[in-house]
Amino acid sequence: MITIDNISKEYNTVEVLRIDELNIPEGQSFGLVGNNGAGKTTLFSLFLDLIQPTRGQINSHGIVVSESEEWKPFTSAFIDESFLIGYLTAEEYFYFIGELRGRTKEQVDELLSGFKDFFHGEILDQKKYLRDMSKGNQKKVGIVGALIGDPKVIILDEPFANLDPTTQIRLKQLLKKITEERQATILVSSHDLMHVTEVCERIVVLESGRPVKDIKTSEATLKELEAYFAERSEQETENADSVEESNDEQQTG
Amino acid sequence: MKKLISLAWKGFRRSSYFQMNLAIRILIILGFIYFGGIALIMGVASFYIIKKAMDVDDPLMIVNSFLIYWFLADLLIRFFMQQLPVMNIKPYLILPFRRRKIIRYLLTRTGVSFFNILPLLFFVPFSIVLLIEGYSIVSTLTWFLSMLCLVFSNNFINFLINKTNAYFYGILAFTGALVLMETYGVFKITEYADDVFNAFYEQPYVVILPVSLLYLTYKLVYNYIRKHFYVDGAISKKEEKISKRDFTWLDRFGKMGFFLKNDLKLITRNVRPRQVVLMSFLFLFYGLIFYTQDIYRDMQGFIAFASIFVTGGFLLSFGQYVPAWDSEYYKLMMSQNISYKKYLESKWSLMTTACFLSFILSIPYIYFGWEIFSMIAGGAAFNIGLNSFITLYGGALNRQPMKLNEKAKAFSNTQAFSPTQLIITIPKLVGPIILFYIPYKIFNYEAGIITLAASGIVGLLLKNQFLNFIEKTYQKGKYKTIAAFDEKQ
Numbered sequence: 001m002i003t004i005d006n007i008s009k010e011y012n013t014v015e016v017l018r019i020d021e022l023n024i025p026e027g028q029s030f031g032l033v034g035n036n037g038a039g040k041t042t043l044f045s046l047f048l049d050l051i052q053p054t055r056g057q058i059n060s061h062g063i064v065v066s067e068s069e070e071w072k073p074f075t076s077a078f079i080d081e082s083f084l085i086g087y088l089t090a091e092e093y094f095y096f097i098g099e100l101r102g103r104t105k106e107q108v109d110e111l112l113s114g115f116k117d118f119f120h121g122e123i124l125d126q127k128k129y130l131r132d133m134s135k136g137n138q139k140k141v142g143i144v145g146a147l148i149g150d151p152k153v154i155i156l157d158e159p160f161a162n163l164d165p166t167t168q169i170r171l172k173q174l175l176k177k178i179t180e181e182r183q184a185t186i187l188v189s190s191h192d193l194m195h196v197t198e199v200c201e202r203i204v205v206l207e208s209g210r211p212v213k214d215i216k217t218s219e220a221t222l223k224e225l226e227a228y229f230a231e232r233s234e235q236e237t238e239n240a241d242s243v244e245e246s247n248d249e250q251q252t253g
Numbered sequence: 254m255k256k257l258i259s260l261a262w263k264g265f266r267r268s269s270y271f272q273m274n275l276a277i278r279i280l281i282i283l284g285f286i287y288f289g290g291i292a293l294i295m296g297v298a299s300f301y302i303i304k305k306a307m308d309v310d311d312p313l314m315i316v317n318s319f320l321i322y323w324f325l326a327d328l329l330i331r332f333f334m335q336q337l338p339v340m341n342i343k344p345y346l347i348l349p350f351r352r353r354k355i356i357r358y359l360l361t362r363t364g365v366s367f368f369n370i371l372p373l374l375f376f377v378p379f380s381i382v383l384l385i386e387g388y389s390i391v392s393t394l395t396w397f398l399s400m401l402c403l404v405f406s407n408n409f410i411n412f413l414i415n416k417t418n419a420y421f422y423g424i425l426a427f428t429g430a431l432v433l434m435e436t437y438g439v440f441k442i443t444e445y446a447d448d449v450f451n452a453f454y455e456q457p458y459v460v461i462l463p464v465s466l467l468y469l470t471y472k473l474v475y476n477y478i479r480k481h482f483y484v485d486g487a488i489s490k491k492e493e494k495i496s497k498r499d500f501t502w503l504d505r506f507g508k509m510g511f512f513l514k515n516d517l518k519l520i521t522r523n524v525r526p527r528q529v530v531l532m533s534f535l536f537l538f539y540g541l542i543f544y545t546q547d548i549y550r551d552m553q554g555f556i557a558f559a560s561i562f563v564t565g566g567f568l569l570s571f572g573q574y575v576p577a578w579d580s581e582y583y584k585l586m587m588s589q590n591i592s593y594k595k596y597l598e599s600k601w602s603l604m605t606t607a608c609f610l611s612f613i614l615s616i617p618y619i620y621f622g623w624e625i626f627s628m629i630a631g632g633a634a635f636n637i638g639l640n641s642f643i644t645l646y647g648g649a650l651n652r653q654p655m656k657l658n659e660k661a662k663a664f665s666n667t668q669a670f671s672p673t674q675l676i677i678t679i680p681k682l683v684g685p686i687i688l689f690y691i692p693y694k695i696f697n698y699e700a701g702i703i704t705l706a707a708s709g710i711v712g713l714l715l716k717n718q719f720l721n722f723i724e725k726t727y728q729k730g731k732y733k734t735i736a737a738f739d740e741k742q
Contacts, residue, residue, distance in 0.1 A: 069593075072588065079584065
């Protein structure tokens with residue numbers, strides 16, 4: 001169980017995120033959607049105690065993440081490429097994470113053997129450092145790295161971006177399987193509404209740092225989300241038009 | 254061409270240099286003024302100084318006899334410090350620019366470098382002085398032109414040895430052979446070098462040689478880039494072959510060995526740390542400068558100073574960039590299952606192990622007598638017991654991110670360098686001198702050494718307390734450090 005309690009984050013007195021209350025039960029697959037700058041990555045960074053909340057706190061399995069380091073053993077994440085060590089090969093990286101999470105080389109190998117399809121022969125035995133890999137392959141490494149060591153909370157920021165279509169499908173299968181077996185709570189953000197609705201049981205829409213929708217996923221969810229963002233887009237065009245008009249008026253006036 | 258220059262200007266204006274804080278900017282400008290000023294003053298004054306001090310009629314001859322060393326040293330320094338232009342060529346490839354133009358522009362840009370300007374600051378005034386002193390105009394001009402060509406040839410040679418191993422090893426073997434033959438008296442290059450440099454003045458037509466050397470090196474570089482002028486080619490960063498060494502033998506040292514293993518990979522697989530380790534190796538020989546000179550023999554403070562560097566080279570040069578070494582993946586380190594203390598402890602053991610190794614390597618210094626060697630030993634104890642902790646503590650205040658796989662540039666890359674570092678350097682270097690000097694003055698030499706060594710041992714005994722304190726400091730600055738390392742460079 002993860003509880004968000006009155007959390008807010010401000011940069012120079014501008015509030016970029018504010019969530020009064022949000023509870024994520026154990027084992028739920030939780031999706032976060034929103035336009036750029038809506039606060040998705042900010043929220044994830046707060047989960048990982050990478051930034052300091054201005055107010056409030058996040059409690060993960062009984063541990064306040066900004067006060068104790070005890071959440072680290074059961075939490076893993078892949079936010080961006082700064083979660084990869086560029087001068088290691090993929091194998092070395094996996095063993096590195098494995099070792100940090102108390103897994104032997106053999107255990108890591110066994111886990112990796114389950115990702116043969118996902119890797120599509122482009123990750124292991126490549127004789128390449130991670131910094132020389134393509135963005136898509138880096139992402140694959142990061143995602144699998146986040147699954148090592150049976151974490152109870154897995155945080156993935158934009159996991160579908162940069163992946164090829166086959167891998168996107170495989171990733172969806174993978175995430176669904178984890179959810180079905182109730183192995184871990186998964187927190188995913190995405191710009192792709194279709195992927196999120198397929199993978200997540202629950203979707204929260206963020207807008208300008210505030211949760212504006214909290215949906216239990218159903219058949220109708222995709223339509224609902226699409227309608228929502230279409231409306232947003234129309235509103236924004238209108239706003240822009242009205243600004244333009246007022247500018248025109250000013251000019252003519 | 255104009256467009257390219259305006260783009261480069263934008264790139265320069267918007268680069269980190271102008272976004273750096275004022276203190277660093279002032280430091281850089283001061284550095285420029287300092288080195289530039291020295292070069293200028295030497296350019297004007299060296300003629301007269303040599304004439305006076307050595308009592309010779311023709312100071313140019315003396316200067317000429319040193320030039321071969323100048324140019325070799327210049328090449329060496331360039332190799333370590335001069336950053337080659339990594340131009341982002343991708344956007345230009347599809348734009349209507351002629352390749353020739355881009356390459357020419359790129360090569361011209363390498364010319365505008367601190368390493369080319371500095372020698373000019375010397376040679377221009379020096380040549381003017383020559384003219385004033387009545388040297389022949391034509392000869393002086395050809396000599397100056399030769400120097401100019403050689404400076405820029407070095408510029409291009411540096412490009413070649415940086416890019417192709419063949420040139421690198423070729424030139425390394427060539428100079429190595431020359432040095433060997435020189436020391437064993439088989440063939441004294443310096444005698445002939447004199448003649449060559451003198452010829453630039455005495456026989457003006459010899460100027461053909463450096464001019465063609467410049468042309469040749471330019472052409473070689475030009476062709477090299479032309480051949481590799483594709484997105485996966487020479488000026489974009491190249492993929493390396495991976496190193497087979499994975500240091501698994503360190504596994505038997507448990508958790509600590511695991512971190513050490515990763516640090517060794519960090520050092521061997523990235524340009525910047527390799528550079529630092531090489532530099533710190535050179536510090537091993539730092540003592541030679543001081544111990545061989547009689548004037549320092551009686552200045553015990555200097556001896557103490559030098560001795561700290563002999564064993565502390567790695568500690569000081571690598572340690573000051575902890576935790577910036579991990580800045581590229583700092584978020585991972587902060588959210589993975591690592592305790593801060595273990596992380597710091599592993600860095601500490603890496604530094605102290607290196608100190609210990611340097612100490613063993615410094616045993617030949619016994620040649621200079623037990624007095625000096627005991628000072629080195631005392632310095633090693635201080636380095637291991639106290640300096641290691643001071644350095645780690647200093648790291649907590651250093652929030653400059655660092656690009657691992659790029660060379661440090663002189664004056665244009667101040668990544669991972671901050672004024673706080675200068676301040677933290679003071680206890681690292683002045684501390685041991687004081688610890689030695691006061692008891693030395695009050696009692697005797699031995700008392701000084703013993704105090705120095707004892708301070709190190711006390712530090713070791715307090716290891717846990719120190720580490721806990723440092724860990725707290727790191728924890729306190731955690732968010733700031735993450736945010737700073739996250740900034741796009």
